[in-house]
Amino acid sequence: MLMDNTLEPLGITDSNIKITRFSAESVNGENRNVIEARLTYNVDRCPYCESAKVVRNGSKILHTRLTELHQERFEMKLYKQRYLCKECLKTWSARTDIVEEGHTLSHQLKRSVLHMAREGITATGIARICHCSPSSVIRIIDEAVELKSRVARLPENLCFDEFRSVNSTMSFIWCDAEGSDDVGAILENRLTKTIREHFMNRYTNRERAAVKSVVVDLNARIIIDRFHIVQLVGRALIRS
Ligand SMILES: [Zn+2]
Known part of the structure; x- marks a missing residue:
């Protein structure tokens, strides 16, 4: 196992990480596999001042717990390359996405x-x-x-709209189509996935099934008006 220098079975696909040593020991009857590895890559420019005077400057050890494999415990002792900019004198470590900054x-x-x-x-x-x-x-x-914030009762008729937010990406907003000025939620983007997850994570199947209509594009006032007329007609028909 791991003889071929691949970390893929452990979910690590960062090609900048190379195994340097592998050891296994038994602690209280539990097999502990320790992978020592190096994280390094070439840096052409300083991320702070863009100078090309970047040199390698030692390394910093990061201990991280990996996922189990074959019911055994795996941990990694990762030597992260440190860099120094000789222009602005800032230092930093090589980055990897296998673990969140500051987490084990x-x-x-x-x-x-x-x-x-x-x-x-x-x-x-x-x-x-x-x-x-x-x-x-x-x-x-x-x-x-x-904590998932949600409105107490999902309106039957929803308005979906989008607007350009401060960082000039398109954000998503929804509200009650029937007059209430309350905003249901503002989402940071308008991707279907984000919108779907927003509703799926906050409202039950039954609540979502009770939504009768969705008006898209609040800017098109005509749609709302026509929609409200349809509503009134609908209610009148139900009553008669
Ligand atoms: Zn610099």
Whole structure:
């Protein structure tokens, strides 16, 4: 295992990370696999002043917990390259996306934990399988489940609109189509995925199924007006 210098089975595809040493030891009957690796790449320009006078300047060790593999525990001792700009004298480390800045548990380990949580495995069960503590498991789940803000009752008729926000990307906004000025939510982008997740994560199937119509493009006033007429006609028909 891992003889071919590939980290892919552990979910690491960053080609700037190269294994330098691999060791395994047994601690209290648990197999611990420790991968030592180097993270380095060429830097042409200083990210602060754009000078080309960038030199390598030692390394910094990052200990990170990887996802389990074959029911065994894996950790990584990663030597991150440090760089120095001889122009502005700023220093920085090589970056990788295997772990969030300042965190120990890798993204892949967190994904494994969340996957198991969705499958209904208990925190202690997940902790045993992933070789981490139950409190880590609970913290990972808490991090992932941010408090979802929602309106108390999803209106039957929604207005969807978009607007150009400060960073000049298109944001998404929705509100009640029937007069209330309350904004349902503003989302940072108008991607279908974002909008879908917004509603899926906050409202039950039943609530979403109760939505009767969606008016798109609030700027087109005519649509709203026509929509309201359709509403009135609809109500009149129901009453008669
Ligand atoms: Zn610089």
